[in-house]
Amino acid sequence: MATGLIVKALSGFYYVRDDKTHQVIECRARGKFRKDDIKPLVGDHVTYEAEHLKEGYILAIEQRQNSLVRPPIANIDQAFIVMSTIIPDFSTHLVDKFILLAQHHGIDPVICVTKMDVLLGESRSILANTLDEYRAIGYDVIELGTDNPQGYQILAPYISQKVSVLAGQSGAGKSTLLNQLNADFELKTGEVSKSLGRGRHTTRHVELLEVCEGFVADTPGFSQLELIDFTKQDVSESFGMFESLSHDCRFRGCSHIHEPKCAIKAAVEAGTIPKWHYENYVTFIDEVAQQKPKY
Ligand SMILES: Nc1nc2c(ncn2[C@@H]2O[C@H](COP(=O)(O)OP(=O)(O)O)[C@@H](O)[C@H]2O)c(=O)[nH]1
Ligand SMILES: [Mg+2]
Ligand SMILES: [Zn+2]
Incomplete structure (x- = not known):
């Protein structure tokens, strides 16, 4: 028996990254989970058993710290709220909505403002003022632009030893941000999809990408923006x-x-x-x- 982290779920298989060897082992879930109506999730810490590193079985799931339904993922520490300066326009309403959703799930928000390179003149100083106001009320705000690739390294200490999701509108620069951290990801950018994942019918698999000694989910967190079930x-x-x-x-x-x-x-x-x-x-x-x- 060994322990590991589920880093990917795909067609009934769970890919468990062993805590000691860091090898990823393809596992199935034991029938027991279905009976208890618990489905393993990406982000789950599990006990598993595998013979000769071939197909393994998940035996137990550790108690979750939190979980999201869409995307299905567990034990999230942090959400990067990715918001571009323009196209789409920066919106405090949307940032604050993501803050609310994150904190409601016990997830720490960090605000990442992308496309700083394209905002000039007066609108830049107006935004700078807003960002300072966010800092003054206690939030970390990180400013990013593809004109300064080294600038993305400021994210490394945030990512380290944590599981993070990226929250933000389509086109905000989430995939670009991940590619800047590791060009090997080769994530597609500039894809136009309907707002915040609604109306997208292809069910994408969820995967945790290992980067900067931490994990970042490659799907947008909080694809559901309505405050459903909130009081x-x-x-x-x-x-x-x-x-x-x-x-x-x-x-x-x-x-x-x-x-x-x-x-x-x-x-x-x-x-x-x-x-x-x-x-x-x-x-x-x-x-x-x-x-x-x-x-
Ligand atoms: N000028 C500039 N363009 C950016 C920046 N970040 C992202 N983009 C562009 O914005 C578009 C959307 O980015 P993408 O990463 O696909 O956004 P996602 O939908 O949030 O994953 C792409 O055409 C990117 O090249 C940036 O910092 N500066
Ligand atoms: Mg993307
Ligand atoms: Zn009051």
Whole structure:
């Protein structure tokens, strides 16, 4: 018996990277998992058994730290929120939505702004100001451009010893970013696909790419952008730094919308939380409020 990490799942096979030898072994899952209604996922830490490195069997799956349904992947530490300066345009609304989705799953967000080379003049200083505001509220923001290939190395310490997903719109530069880290990946870039993976009918396999002593999933994380199954409380608890600040709100469970003596609204007044960041929060609360109740 040995332990390993599932790095790829494809037509009923799971590719397990042995923790000691780092060799990848093709495995099947034991019938037991089906009975328990648990399917192994890419990112799972497993116990497996293989004779002579031929086809092996997964025997047990370790408790997951978290998991996503679309793409199906487990134990994600970090999400790189990949957002281009233009084409598609930088959107704080979308960045904040990804922050909310990530933090809701216990995933640390890191903001990566791509195509810095194509943004010039006044719009560049406006964006620079927004990025500084993100930094001021506690986020790491990394600026990237293909005019500076060495610049991508700044990602290495973030990737090391972690499992990461890339979140972001089609065309934001996710595949380009991975190719910059390792040209051998030869991922296709510039492909036009419908927004955020919806309407794409080919089911791609999910694979963890080994890079910079860590793993990055080659499929976009959070292909589902709707706040399905979110409650208002989920939003207030998982949005940015609101949770830690909310201890100073007058009311427990404050939604930071119309309650008096709200620490979040006070921080917006004082300028420590940007107004746009709070406004994005309000739209997410509204989105959840408008969802039809499920019975
Ligand atoms: N000028 C410039 N173009 C970029 C940069 N990053 C990506 N691109 C281009 O943007 C397009 C979309 O990139 P791609 O990596 O396919 O985006 P993905 O859909 O998020 O994987 C491609 O034509 C890339 O060459 C960058 O930093 N600067
Ligand atoms: Mg791509
Ligand atoms: Zn409040």
